[in-house]
Amino acid sequence: MKTLIDLKKVMKYYYMGEEVVKAVDGIDVSIREGEFVAIMGPSGSGKSTAMNLVGSLDLATKGAIYLDGENIEQMEESELAQLRGKKIGFIFQQFNLIPNLTAKENIMLPMLFQEVNLEDREDRAEELLNLVDLGDRMDHYPNQLSGGQQQRVAIARALANNPDIILADEPTGNLDTKTGELVMGFLEKFHKEGKTIIMVTHDPNLAKAYASTIYWLKDGKIEKTTKGKVKNNKKRGM
Amino acid sequence: MISDYFSLAFRNLKKRGIRSWLTLLGIFIGVAAVVSLISLGNGLQLAVNSQFGVSSTEIISVQAGGLNAYGPPGSAVSDPLTIDDVEAINKLSVVDRAIRRNIPSGKLEFNNKVIFGFAMSIPSGEDRKFTYEELDAESIKGRLLGESDNGNVVLGYNFYANKVGLEKSVDLGDTVKVNDKQFKVVGITKKKGSFIFDNIVHMNDEPLKDLMGYGDDVDLIAVKVKNKDLMDKAKKDIEDLLRKRRNVDKGEEDFEVSTPEAAMETVNSVLNGVKAFVALIALISVLVGALGIVNTMTTSVLERRKEIGIMKAIGAKNSDIFMQFLIEAGLLGLIGGFIGAVFGTLIGILGIIGINNFIGSSASVNIDFVLIFLTLTGSFLVGATAGLIPAMRAAKQNPVEALRG
Ligand SMILES: Nc1ncnc2c1ncn2[C@@H]1O[C@H](COP(=O)(O)OP(=O)(O)O)[C@@H](O)[C@H]1O
Ligand SMILES: [Mg+2]
Numbered sequence: 001m002k003t004l005i006d007l008k009k010v011m012k013y014y015y016m017g018e019e020v021v022k023a024v025d026g027i028d029v030s031i032r033e034g035e036f037v038a039i040m041g042p043s044g045s046g047k048s049t050a051m052n053l054v055g056s057l058d059l060a061t062k063g064a065i066y067l068d069g070e071n072i073e074q075m076e077e078s079e080l081a082q083l084r085g086k087k088i089g090f091i092f093q094q095f096n097l098i099p100n101l102t103a104k105e106n107i108m109l110p111m112l113f114q115e116v117n118l119e120d121r122e123d124r125a126e127e128l129l130n131l132v133d134l135g136d137r138m139d140h141y142p143n144q145l146s147g148g149q150q151q152r153v154a155i156a157r158a159l160a161n162n163p164d165i166i167l168a169d170e171p172t173g174n175l176d177t178k179t180g181e182l183v184m185g186f187l188e189k190f191h192k193e194g195k196t197i198i199m200v201t202h203d204p205n206l207a208k209a210y211a212s213t214i215y216w217l218k219d220g221k222i223e224k225t226t227k228g229k230v231k232n233n234k235k236r237g238m
Numbered sequence: 239m240i241s242d243y244f245s246l247a248f249r250n251l252k253k254r255g256i257r258s259w260l261t262l263l264g265i266f267i268g269v270a271a272v273v274s275l276i277s278l279g280n281g282l283q284l285a286v287n288s289q290f291g292v293s294s295t296e297i298i299s300v301q302a303g304g305l306n307a308y309g310p311p312g313s314a315v316s317d318p319l320t321i322d323d324v325e326a327i328n329k330l331s332v333v334d335r336a337i338r339r340n341i342p343s344g345k346l347e348f349n350n351k352v353i354f355g356f357a358m359s360i361p362s363g364e365d366r367k368f369t370y371e372e373l374d375a376e377s378i379k380g381r382l383l384g385e386s387d388n389g390n391v392v393l394g395y396n397f398y399a400n401k402v403g404l405e406k407s408v409d410l411g412d413t414v415k416v417n418d419k420q421f422k423v424v425g426i427t428k429k430k431g432s433f434i435f436d437n438i439v440h441m442n443d444e445p446l447k448d449l450m451g452y453g454d455d456v457d458l459i460a461v462k463v464k465n466k467d468l469m470d471k472a473k474k475d476i477e478d479l480l481r482k483r484r485n486v487d488k489g490e491e492d493f494e495v496s497t498p499e500a501a502m503e504t505v506n507s508v509l510n511g512v513k514a515f516v517a518l519i520a521l522i523s524v525l526v527g528a529l530g531i532v533n534t535m536t537t538s539v540l541e542r543r544k545e546i547g548i549m550k551a552i553g554a555k556n557s558d559i560f561m562q563f564l565i566e567a568g569l570l571g572l573i574g575g576f577i578g579a580v581f582g583t584l585i586g587i588l589g590i591i592g593i594n595n596f597i598g599s600s601a602s603v604n605i606d607f608v609l610i611f612l613t614l615t616g617s618f619l620v621g622a623t624a625g626l627i628p629a630m631r632a633a634k635q636n637p638v639e640a641l642r643g
Pocket of ligand 2: 048
């Protein structure tokens with residue numbers, strides 16, 4: 001299967017006065033289309049930084065990142081924004097919904113930036129909310145939803161523009177085990193439908209249960225790579 | 239797309255605290271001042287112009303005292319003009335005709351009520367015609383005074399409209415007592431919207447002189463100049479003449495010679511002064527308001543860093559964020575401007591009604607929609623301009639740092 005994400009000697013350094021923080025320090029990784037990958041490692045090992053680089057939220061200090069064969073380090077700001085909007089769906093530990101907007105409006109927002117017309121945005125948002133079993137919470141504001149419900153809205157939002165890649169940074173980190181499993185169930189479902197998923201987690205059981213490959217980070221480097229229980233990554237469209 | 243930004247901006251504004259709305263006070267006051275000033279100003283100008291009933295621009299008026307060229311001349315003039323002055327002015331080569339006018343105050347009795355007001359002397363012969371022309375006097379009931387009307391009076395419109403305090407309207411054929419002598423009302427003058435001419439009593443010169451005893455003293459001399467172009471020369475000649483006759487030096491005149499133009503200029507310059515003052519206040523208010531918007535928008539950008547990060551993560555371009563904040567700032571201005579325009583228009587309307595009631599003028603109230611549209615557009619632009627730098631800052635946020643909050 002074709003390589004979707006390719007990291008070549010990627011480094012991200014932060015310069016704090018005299019000190020240099022090597023948040024990511026030379027990572028080489030290839031991720032194929034449809035893979036479910038987990039990233040593990042101690043706090044401060046560079047997991048989030050690496051995710052943000054892949055998600056083109058941040059630019060690497062050195063090295064190259066190819067998405068679908070294109071070097072994102074060479075793109076302009078507006079192209080990167082387009083890329084994030086179209087090809088990537090972010091899911092965060094803190095849900096990161098916009099508090100002034102209802103569940104439905106939160107899901108409509110990414111489509112607004114892709115200039116989808118209002119009617120299609122509404123239809124799609126409703127469809128996605130139904131998909132994450134929140135059809136009865138369309139007009140609720142984030143503060144009227146439980147953590148698990150907010151994360152499901154965030155998942156629906158990540159899917160709004162039907163991206164190829166879902167980047168989930170500790171998606172169950174703020175949830176109890178039971179709601180965490182519910183959220184994982186949705187990720188699993190979308191993976192089966194062909195999405196490529198990269199997930200940061202602290203929970204080795206989750207990583208093993210859902211991912212085919214687990215990268216272990218330490219001090220910004222890949223310490224080891226292990227296999228999860230999942231053997232085959234499903235093909236797209238199944 | 240743009241409409242989506244507007245609705246998003248509205249959503250965000252709705253969640254704003256009282257502090258944001260207070261910053262709109264500046265824009266509000268500025269716009270209210272401008273709108274009320276302009277709608278009031280037009281009316282005010284009309285009212286003032288109609289007060290003095292200046293119809294013919296070829297008339298120069300001469301008064302002793304030199305304090306106030308208009309309004310009934312005061313009785314406290316120590317050295318009044320006399321009939322000899324009128325004769326002397328009449329002999330000037332640039333003068334076509336000079337006539338005396340007396341405007342004495344007295345009491346009028348009707349319906350068992352007594353009021354105090356002014357009467358105006360109407361001269362005889364050619365001067366009568368000239369006076370009526372000059373004052374643009376017309377009757378709406380009955381007629382104006384003629385030579386044989388020594389026992390009769392013509393009253394200003396407000397007597398008929400029951401606006402002079404007699405608690406009953408005076409009509410043709412009624413009898414009124416002026417300084418205890420009876421006169422028959424033979425005419426009512428057309429409404430002029432002037433508190434002088436609508437409240438005055440016309441009386442022929444002879445009976446008025448007998449009644450008031452002003453003798454050869456003259457309150458005002460109305461001078462018709464031979465030719466419009468000679469106005470300035472006539473003014474100068476009259477001044478020279480009176481200086482000589484009254485034995486005063488230049489710059490120390492105890493009389494005033496005023497052309498209608500000059501009078502209007504005085505009135506206009508006062509009005510313009512008021513306008514400039516209000517405009518200055520408006521300008522300062524708008525500036526303060528704009529600074530307020532800069533301030534709230536800057537705060538808002540800081541407070542909503544995380545939101546900016548989220549929007550960027552889900553595909554917002556810098557330009558999207560920029561537009562979002564710019565429109566929000568513009569809307570802030572627009573809302574301030576809208577409330578200001580509504581208030582300003584109300585003040586304008588109430589002001590005109592007040593002026594009309596107070597001085598009996600008839601300036602009309604008209605809402606200037608072009609003006610309102612322009613001020614609203616202006617308010618939006620002021621807001622957007624104030625939001626320019628905060629919006630740029632918002633757009634330039636690094637998404638990762640912004641997400642961290
Ligand atoms: N903006 C920044 N400035 C300085 N240091 C940073 C910045 N962002 C991250 N770091 C540092 O980089 C390292 C990796 O951070 P992060 O990727 O968030 O770790 P993880 O997600 O694995 O916990 C940490 O030591 C962190 O302190
Ligand atoms: Mg992290």
